[in-house]
Amino acid sequence: MTGVLRLACIDSAAPPLFNLSEDGLNRTGYEPEVAALVALELGLRLEWIFTAWDNMIAAVHTGAADAVWCGQGITDERMRQVDFTRPYAIFNETVLVRAGDPARAPEDMVGYRVGAIANSTNMALALTIPGIIPVEFGATTDVFGDMIESLRSGEVDAFIDDDVVTVVLGAEPDFDVAFTARTGNRWGVGLAKSNPSLREDIDRVLDILITDGRLLAVWQKWMPDLPFPLDPRENG
Structure with a gap:
């Protein structure tokens, strides 16, 4: 990466998780807002790579994206293909x-x-x-x-x-x-197994956002009727 965090996702209307992009570049919703906070903490510019659902992990493997941030439950099958960060949501x-x-x-x-x-x-x-x-x-x-x-x-x-x-x-x-x-599906950010440093960086920032309450604030903004499932006392 050279100052950019490229995240693969579909471009779809699935509020409050995410809304359809109006310009093909910018997004709103819970996931995009948390991703933007992570990119800001890392000092990186956020860029969304829109692709089909079944191509997202492949985009990480080919280097077209740095990670998948798109409603990915942490499953055994996916863990064989990518490494996941700690959860940023549970549904x-x-x-x-x-x-x-x-x-x-x-x-x-x-x-x-x-x-x-x-x-x-x-x-x-x-x-x-x-x-x-x-x-x-x-x-x-x-x-x-x-x-x-x-x-x-x-x-x-x-x-x-x-x-x-x-x-x-x-x-x-x-x-x-x-x-x-x-x-109780745990959702995480999926990254290439060859990129452990970025996974560690995102984990570190997610820990910060959970501990200082910013992740809770974004959750309550977009999903006020769902209880926040992540315990700030737990170290991911």
Whole structure:
């Protein structure tokens, strides 16, 4: 790096996590604001590299991006591909259906076409629901928007994503929340295994932001109804 922190993510509207970029460069939302604080503490200029969901880790491997900062749950499969920082968020997972759909539990969903992002913790959860037909998403930079429109149009009967973005949609007239699974997925920043120094730098700054309360302040700004899950007394 030469004074720039390049972060890979999709360009999608998934508030309050992140909003669709208005200019292809700048972003708003919880993740972008925390990333901006980290870049500022490191003395680096933040640059977003927009790409498809299934290309984000590859962008880190090829050097097109320095890290993935885009709703990545820390899973064993991903840890084989990249190293993760300490968590900057912890979320549960929610199943969204169309308004009026009676499904309120996994056993209500036999035969349902259930969408989720390919190779995600959400898809892993979908595959535990007996009798569903899994539908993978992820080939575009607006995968979350793709899932919303597919549910609205009837292409799928439900989709799964983290509660931070799906519960908000459940309040809209077109959708209902079926149920939430208390999975407690830990989200981290994914970096190439060949770049341990940057991971250590981001970990150090996240520790500072958690300890001095700035991460809590950003969390409460964007997600005031969700309890802050990170204990400042814990050293990442």
